[in-house]
Amino acid sequence: MSDEKTLDLLEAKIQELRELNKVDGLDLSAEISKLEKKLAQMRTELYANLADWERVRIARNTKRPYALDYIGAIFPGFYELHGDRMCGDDRALLTGFAELDGRKVAIIAQQKGRDPAENKERYFGMARPQGYRKATRMMHLAERFRFPIISLIDTPGAYPGLESEEKNIGGAIAASILSMLEIEVPTIAVIIGEGGSGGAVAIGAADRVLMLENGIFSVISPEGAAAILWKSKERVKEAAASLKLTAPELLDMGVIDEVIPEPLGGAHKDIVQTASALKQGLIHHLDELSEKTIDEIMAARYERYRDVGRYSTLSD
Amino acid sequence: MPIFKDKQYFRVKLDKEADESLWLQCKSCGELVFKRRVRENNNICPNCGEYFFLTAKERIESLIDEGSFEDVSRPIIADDPLGFQDEKAYPQRLEEAQQKTGLPSAIILASASISQMPSVIGVMEFQFIGGSMGSVMGEQICHGMEEAIRRHCAFILVSSSGGARIQEGIFALLQMVKTTAVRARLARERLPFISVMTYPTTGGVLASIASLGDIIIAEKGAMIGFAGRRVIKETIAEELPKNFQTDAFALEHGIIDRVVKREDLRSELTSVLKFFQEEKKR
Numbered sequence: 001m002s003d004e005k006t007l008d009l010l011e012a013k014i015q016e017l018r019e020l021n022k023v024d025g026l027d028l029s030a031e032i033s034k035l036e037k038k039l040a041q042m043r044t045e046l047y048a049n050l051a052d053w054e055r056v057r058i059a060r061n062t063k064r065p066y067a068l069d070y071i072g073a074i075f076p077g078f079y080e081l082h083g084d085r086m087c088g089d090d091r092a093l094l095t096g097f098a099e100l101d102g103r104k105v106a107i108i109a110q111q112k113g114r115d116p117a118e119n120k121e122r123y124f125g126m127a128r129p130q131g132y133r134k135a136t137r138m139m140h141l142a143e144r145f146r147f148p149i150i151s152l153i154d155t156p157g158a159y160p161g162l163e164s165e166e167k168n169i170g171g172a173i174a175a176s177i178l179s180m181l182e183i184e185v186p187t188i189a190v191i192i193g194e195g196g197s198g199g200a201v202a203i204g205a206a207d208r209v210l211m212l213e214n215g216i217f218s219v220i221s222p223e224g225a226a227a228i229l230w231k232s233k234e235r236v237k238e239a240a241a242s243l244k245l246t247a248p249e250l251l252d253m254g255v256i257d258e259v260i261p262e263p264l265g266g267a268h269k270d271i272v273q274t275a276s277a278l279k280q281g282l283i284h285h286l287d288e289l290s291e292k293t294i295d296e297i298m299a300a301r302y303e304r305y306r307d308v309g310r311y312s313t314l315s316d
Numbered sequence: 317m318p319i320f321k322d323k324q325y326f327r328v329k330l331d332k333e334a335d336e337s338l339w340l341q342c343k344s345c346g347e348l349v350f351k352r353r354v355r356e357n358n359n360i361c362p363n364c365g366e367y368f369f370l371t372a373k374e375r376i377e378s379l380i381d382e383g384s385f386e387d388v389s390r391p392i393i394a395d396d397p398l399g400f401q402d403e404k405a406y407p408q409r410l411e412e413a414q415q416k417t418g419l420p421s422a423i424i425l426a427s428a429s430i431s432q433m434p435s436v437i438g439v440m441e442f443q444f445i446g447g448s449m450g451s452v453m454g455e456q457i458c459h460g461m462e463e464a465i466r467r468h469c470a471f472i473l474v475s476s477s478g479g480a481r482i483q484e485g486i487f488a489l490l491q492m493v494k495t496t497a498v499r500a501r502l503a504r505e506r507l508p509f510i511s512v513m514t515y516p517t518t519g520g521v522l523a524s525i526a527s528l529g530d531i532i533i534a535e536k537g538a539m540i541g542f543a544g545r546r547v548i549k550e551t552i553a554e555e556l557p558k559n560f561q562t563d564a565f566a567l568e569h570g571i572i573d574r575v576v577k578r579e580d581l582r583s584e585l586t587s588v589l590k591f592f593q594e595e596k597k598r
């Protein structure tokens with residue numbers, strides 16, 4: 001893989017060859033054209049990499065609208081329910097009731113902090129087991145009263161730490177995924193910023209998965225992948241590109257259902273416009289789901305997740 | 317040379333390979349021990365009791381009735397859906413893992429009996445890219461549970477995994493959802509799912525299928541945790557207790573049901589299967 005420096009070096013080498021080529025008796029044109037092709041390819045790759053890494057940076061931009069900003073714009077009557085009924089109120093994961101265009105819905109939303117104090121309270125948007133148990137409680141509550149669920153995803157990942165492990169974060173995420181799959185109400189998940197690994201998928205196994213244009217959704221952070229696979233933190237750009245974690249790429253791969261457009265430069269440039277596009281998307285998908293019976297929805301949900309994955313089949 | 321590149325799918329057999337070396341040095345006590353004795357002793361050092369790594373083949377052999385093994389995996393092998401290239405290209409990593417382990421993927425899936433009781437059993441191979449869960453492992457686990465439903469028997473999964481397979485990106489992440497979806501079906505059929513956690517059971521495997529057992533048994537010496545020590549230290553610089561993410565830690569915090577010594581695992585599974593089986597007859 002390449003960075004700007006390697007490209008410059010290669011370019012200089014090609015120039016050298018061109019000079020040599022002029023010397024009589026030497027025909028290097030084949031080599032030169034080969035290297036030129038290689039250079040062009042490397043350049044394309046480099047810019048593709050930058051594009052993916054750029055999106056990661058936009059997804060993490062601290063000016064970016066967070067869940068409560070969208071809730072304020074789209075669900076003004078949001079009525080928050082705090083309790084996981086077990087051990088605590090996780091401020092990185094909020095649940096509550098709201099109305100969408102006159103329809104009652106249940107909201108599950110991951111919330112980051114704007115300043116150091118709020119980030120301390122919200123653990124930088126990393127939910128702990130109590131957060132996922134609160135989400136699970138909300139799923140069953142919503143099912144009992146037939147409220148569709150809308151989950152807004154924005155997390156670097158579940159909180160990694162002693163408290164999380166002691167309270168069984170693995171089991172809490174697994175139980176949350178299971179509930180998400182089993183509740184007999186329509187579900188829509190939207191990745192509004194970062195969709196970080198298991199912490200995101202816990203509330204993301206929905207009938208429809210939407211992404212804001214500059215959102216990211218990944219099995220691991222680019223930093224994590226760079227550290228493990230490239231053994232170097234410096235390689236985050238390559239890692240980001242390799243992971244194919246952007247909304248357009250995920251739409252291409254058939255993993256998500258729709259990309260919600262953002263204004264040029266990112267959602268923070270115009271929150272009203274972004275929220276309005278998101279609201280339209282939510283209404284559209286909720287309308288579509290509302291036309292189906294719950295049996296149809298459950299069958300389609302099962303099929304969607306039973307079939308996910310890519311592999312080759314050989315003869316036995 | 318690629319082993320699994322041709323059109324024919326490779327089926328696992330439990331034949332003993334010829335082993336040239338007679339002796340093995342224990343890393344724990346330093347003693348030179350007779351290799352055959354170690355093998356017969358479930359890969360436990362006869363001198364000091366240290367557990368050596370079991371391959372998936374050795375593991376399954378140690379649990380099931382002799383001669384009852386039948387590979388029931390689907391004839392599938394991994395794709396490279398992202399065209400992933402880190403320091404190595406993903407297809408090259410796959411090929412090396414296949415060469416190293418002699419397995420087509422990081423999981424063996426078999427129908428076998430344990431003390432004459434039928435079961436479908438999946439065993440992860442840690443030496444195959446860290447036992448990581450990609451599309452193939454996810455599909456085999458799901459197929460295994462469906463096979464258990466067809467045969468009306470228990471499903472046993474022995475985990476040994478570093479988590480989701482990074483090289484398959486989002487598809488690997490979504491195997492958490494996929495395996496959970498089929499696990500719900502198994503529950504509806506009232507067929508038991510016994511999850512056995514061995515060293516290590518971590519990340520996306522822990523945060524999905526492995527944590528959803530009706531019964532969760534950890535092998536003594538297992539490592540059970542969602543986030544690795546390194547990630548925790550880097551993210552939040554927290555002091556961690558000595559027993560962090562050990563079998564004892566998991567038991568103390570209610571994450572698992574029981575801790576069992578390697579040499580007792582087979583009889584433990586026998587008791588559990590028997591209990592569920594007798595329950596079923598009524």
Ligand SMILES: [Zn+2]
Binds near residue numbers: 345366
């Ligand atoms: Zn020893």
